[in-house]
Amino acid sequence: MKILSANSNLNLANKIADKLDMPLSAMAVRRFADKEIFVNIDENVRGKDIFIVQSTSFPANDHLMELLICIDALRRASARRVTAVLPYFGYARQDRKSEGRTPISAKLVANLITTAGADRVLTMDLHAGQIQGFFDIPTDNLFAGPVLREDIRENYGTDKLMLISPDVGGVVRTRGIAMRLGADIAIVDKRRPKPGTSKVMNIIGDVKGRKCILVDDIVDSGGTLVGAAEALLEQGATEVSAYCSHGVLSNGAADRIASSQLKELVITDSINQPQKVLDAPNIRILSIASLLAKAIRRIANEESVSALFD
Numbered sequence: 001m002k003i004l005s006a007n008s009n010l011n012l013a014n015k016i017a018d019k020l021d022m023p024l025s026a027m028a029v030r031r032f033a034d035k036e037i038f039v040n041i042d043e044n045v046r047g048k049d050i051f052i053v054q055s056t057s058f059p060a061n062d063h064l065m066e067l068l069i070c071i072d073a074l075r076r077a078s079a080r081r082v083t084a085v086l087p088y089f090g091y092a093r094q095d096r097k098s099e100g101r102t103p104i105s106a107k108l109v110a111n112l113i114t115t116a117g118a119d120r121v122l123t124m125d126l127h128a129g130q131i132q133g134f135f136d137i138p139t140d141n142l143f144a145g146p147v148l149r150e151d152i153r154e155n156y157g158t159d160k161l162m163l164i165s166p167d168v169g170g171v172v173r174t175r176g177i178a179m180r181l182g183a184d185i186a187i188v189d190k191r192r193p194k195p196g197t198s199k200v201m202n203i204i205g206d207v208k209g210r211k212c213i214l215v216d217d218i219v220d221s222g223g224t225l226v227g228a229a230e231a232l233l234e235q236g237a238t239e240v241s242a243y244c245s246h247g248v249l250s251n252g253a254a255d256r257i258a259s260s261q262l263k264e265l266v267i268t269d270s271i272n273q274p275q276k277v278l279d280a281p282n283i284r285i286l287s288i289a290s291l292l293a294k295a296i297r298r299i300a301n302e303e304s305v306s307a308l309f310d
């Protein structure tokens with residue numbers, strides 16, 4: 001097997017390679033003057049089991065295109081099997097027709113990855129589990145839950161702990177972590193008057209005197225978490241922190257989080273972060289390199305991936 005990385009998250013790819021005790025294979029991803037992408041795989045991959053790591057994070061379209069072109073290059077170089085490892089699968093929020101005459105971009109992106117020549121996909125915390133079915137190739141969807149859960153246990157304990165789903169769609173995810181911590185859950189009834197803005201309508205559950213932890217798959221503008229934290233504190237929560245799998249953190253989100261009432265935001269390294277986020281006083285990053293490395297090893301050895309979560 002060999003592991004390669006395009007440009008979106010070399011830090012994570014290097015950590016995964018370290019855990020697998022192998023170097024990243026040499027590959028160059030360059031831009032022509034007009035920004036077209038050109039890929040050169042600098043070592044023989046004929047007959048190899050290839051894992052190509054690339055999150056389709058900001059700039060999403062460039063990173064997606066890099067991935068597609070890398071897969072094409074690997075196919076044409078006669079790799080035996082190509083697994084697209086997407087620690088963060090972007091476009092996932094466009095997973096249904098939210099209104100008339102709109103696309104289902106998550107399905108389109110799944111088709112593009114398949115058509116480019118990927119044999120399988122390895123990803124983590126898809127926005128909606130059913131996106132797995134958008135791919136007509138085997139797709140493993142890992143959960144950051146165990147990593148987040150152990151960090152919560154270590155840093156917050158379980159006394160007076162309450163886990164909060166910031167919207168109805170996140171209840172299953174939140175309950176999964178809460179059950180294993182023996183914690184109660186509450187739910188934020190959130191509305192989106194228009195894309196990019198969110199409004200808290202109600203809190204379902206009694207959060208008075210509780211140490212609250214919001215659990216979400218994505219933090220993007222931070223609006224959902226900041227609004228939820230305010231509402232929870234108003235309802236008597238003693239403190240509010242948040243754990244999210246994917247730190248999209250666009251458009252001044254790091255500043256918004258820093259000046260909010262959130263005690264702390266914990267994200268994973270599924271998306272590489274700029275210095276501004278690394279320097280943020282109340283944002284902490286957990287690595288999922290070990291989880292991904294174990295899953296890659298299991299796929300290469302034709303072993304169960306779900307056994308990682310037993």
Ligand code: R5P
Nearest residue numbers: 217218219220221222223224
């Ligand atoms: C939405 O359903 C997702 O789970 C997140 O809650 C959302 O993407 C967060 O967005 P923002 O940080 O912009 O409020």
